[in-house]
Amino acid sequence: MVFHPDAINRYDGVAGARRRRPRNQTGAGIASDDEGESDADGPSVEEELENQIGADLAQNICHEPLPVAWHRSPFKDPDLESDFLELLEGLLEQPNALPEDYGVLEDEWEEEDYPEIEIIKPGTRGKELVIALPRPDWFPRAARWPQALDLLTRFFDEIEGTESASGNEDGSQDLGSDDSE
Numbered sequence: 001m002v003f004h005p006d007a008i009n010r011y012d013g014v015a016g017a018r019r020r021r022p023r024n025q026t027g028a029g030i031a032s033d034d035e036g037e038s039d040a041d042g043p044s045v046e047e048e049l050e051n052q053i054g055a056d057l058a059q060n061i062c063h064e065p066l067p068v069a070w071h072r073s074p075f076k077d078p079d080l081e082s083d084f085l086e087l088l089e090g091l092l093e094q095p096n097a098l099p100e101d102y103g104v105l106e107d108e109w110e111e112e113d114y115p116e117i118e119i120i121k122p123g124t125r126g127k128e129l130v131i132a133l134p135r136p137d138w139f140p141r142a143a144r145w146p147q148a149l150d151l152l153t154r155f156f157d158e159i160e161g162t163e164s165a166s167g168n169e170d171g172s173q174d175l176g177s178d179d180s181e
């Protein structure tokens with residue numbers, strides 16, 4: 001991966017508050033966990049860097065949401081839709097309630113930590129774009145989609161099971177239509 005020199009200088013340069021080091025120490029080669037003391041005056045170097053990168057990227061992600069394209073609702077019964085939305089609202093209030101097999105659990109990640117970057121290849125030329133995905137901004141968004149999808153899947157599975165038990169002959173999924181004869 002190649003970084004532009006200005007980016008290296010900006011995020012790994014000498015800007016910012018000067019760090020006080022013990023006598024005859026430059027800070028090079030000293031891991032933060034080896035120092036033994038924390039600087040209670042402010043954020044750590046890593047936190048400052050994360051905050052700076054987050055602030056720089058804020059203009060790219062703090063836009064108004066786009067209107068949703070027209071679509072058919074999977075709910076034929078407004079009461080079922082209302083029940084689902086109520087369940088979804090309760091689920092989204094629990095950000096740590098993450099479903100399995102959607103790639104949002106820590107043990108499902110390819111690396112040990114949250115993937116802070118994603119590399120995509122738009123078009124056919126093969127040029128790669130490196131997209132920064134700071135965890136505080138993107139992980140909550142990434143987690144909401146599988147939470148909602150998993151809940152919707154389980155919600156419809158339960159409805160289908162209830163309708164099958166009540167004798168839906170063709171096994172179709174009416175999802176609460178009022179047309180039952």
